[in-house]
Amino acid sequence: MHPSKQGWGFFAAVVMIAFIVLANPGSAASNKLVITGSSTVAPLVGEIARRFESRNPGVRIDVQTGGSSRGIYDVRNGVADIGMVSRALKPDETDLQAFTLAMDGISMILHASNPVEALNQQQVVDIYSGRVSNWKSVGGRNARITVVNKAEGRSTLTLFLDYFSLKNSEIKPHIVIGDNPQGIKTIAGNANAIGYVSIGAAEFEINYGVPVKLLPLDRVDASVDTVRRGIFPLSRPLNLISRPAPQGLAKEFIDFARSTQVHDLIEAQYYVPVSIH
Amino acid sequence: MFRSVFTDTLLRWVLQAGAVVSALVMAMIMLFLLSESWPVLQHLSLAQFLTDSSWHPLEGSYNLTPMLSGTLYASMGALLLAVPLGIASAIFIVYYASPRSALLYRRLIELLAGIPSVVFGFWGLTTLVPLVNQLHPPGASLLAGILVLTLMILPTIALMTYAALIAVPDEYIRSAAALGLSGWSMIRGVALPAARTGIVAGIVLAAGRALGETMAVLMVAGNVVQHADSLFDPIRTLAANIALEMAYAMGDHRAVLFVSGLMLMLLVMTLSGLAGWLGKKSYA
Secondary structure (H helix, E strand, C coil), X not given: CXXXXXXXXXXXXXXXXXXXXXXXXXXXXXXXXXXXXXXXXXXXXXXXXXXXXXXXXXXXXXXXXXCHHHHHHHHHCCCCCEEEXXXXXXXXXXCCEEEEEEEEEEEEEEECCCCCCCCCHHHHHHHHCCCCCEHHHHCCXXXXXXXXXXXXXXXXXXXXXXXXXXXXXXXXXXXXECCHHHHHHHHHCCCCEEEEEEHHHHHHHHHCCCCEEECCECCECCCHHHHHCCCCCCEEEEEEEECCCXXXXXXXXXXXXXCHXXXXXXXXXXXXXXXXX | CHHHHHHHHHHHHHHHHHHHHHHHHHHHHHHHHHHHHHHHHHHCCCCHHHXXXXXXXXXXXXXXXXXXXXXXXXXXXXXXXXXXXXXXXXXXXXXXXXXXXXXXXXXXXXXXXXXXXXHHHHHHHHHHHHHHHHHCCCCCCHHHHHHHHHHHHHHHHXXXXXXXXXXXXXXXXXHHHHCCXXXXXXXXXXXXXXXXXXXXXXXXHHHHHHHHCCHHHHHHCECCCCCCCCCCCCECCHHHHHHHHHHHCCHHHHHHHHHHHHHHHHHHHHHHHHHHXXXXXXXX
């Protein structure tokens, strides 16, 4: 046999095997729940869903992201059983019912050695847009400010921009970071840096002796406690939504997600659990 | 007789299957990248990736050139440092070091090759960046990226060069000695040219790793999307761009990240093509 012919035979065989493996249809479970919505909430709900599945054999939960608005749209249209929304429901959304899983708060952080004790809104805006570039101008020592910003698409960035009415293209960053731990390490390594992270994440690291500090915002202390009480301004609820009076599997899942059985999962994502059960 | 023919056929089939599978995986990755970036390639013109005012995908501007230059600066800088250092280490181990220190030194380099990239990144973030920051803020910079990358690709170059030098036939060396060549002229005139192919292969492998390295660079290079004016400016590489934004990207944003993956792939392919062409050309 000519080697190249053999080669083609092989190629065909391998392609066919690949197709068979890839096209294997997922076994259709009868007990299925579809959850869509916010990409902030999705990782947490994904973890909760995995635990729920392992405790209820035979149940299959499909978690898809696509933004809070998709969650609302899908629940209204019956495409999804439950939606994920990383904000409070708006007045025109009374046809839906929200179940808060957790609170998420973010705050400005500085290096622990930075003498600045508080910044007001205008000062933060000035620093991030590059109009103020030295700590001296806001009551600190004479040193250049290193502005730490989040990568585009991160929910923390969106919340930060909304609160300070900034556009991301107006911000003049010196360092762009991905997740919270990287942001905290960056600031811990730079005495003149300013950044913003999830409060839960920052408190966790501070307890382990990392030299950063949280700044109060609008004279409210930044702590997991003020976030839990709902008085910290830069915070938001992470909600599951459904049409009123969820039943059956959807109700079971919502109850499970708000029970103390998932607190460790919520805290692992640096959110603040708020369940009453 | 029958048995050996049978074994040969079997071996050929197994080897062919292996080759086809690896080629297929490569082709599938390429197809996947193309199909994922297709939605934006259809309604955005290619020129937009080069001429838009900035990279703010959520505000509809998609300029990839700062990341292209960042990737190239960081990799070229690292190669500039790692190639001479790596080749020098290999020459030292093979021709100058005593057997005991040669072994020790080689083991150290092998150890360096085995350190995971995230450890380099972590070390860079907590040690290197604050050091550079004392020199010139903000610390997270092209320089920090180059230094971390250098450490990561140095072992590849050193070990490949070492293997190539060891493989130079003994009679070449003995003939050179018989002709009365001194140590350095023998290395320069005989050993290095004979080991050329292996050394070039090492450099190409190292360049590929430098271009595609993600975690370590992401942690130390600052990730600001801009063309660097100096070594102390922060930069963002194509790979870091994907890792930073992929987790939360949706729709067009997600698709343009696949475009930057495609761009990175083309860059690596161009580079290895260029290296192959250069290698061939100087032999002719």
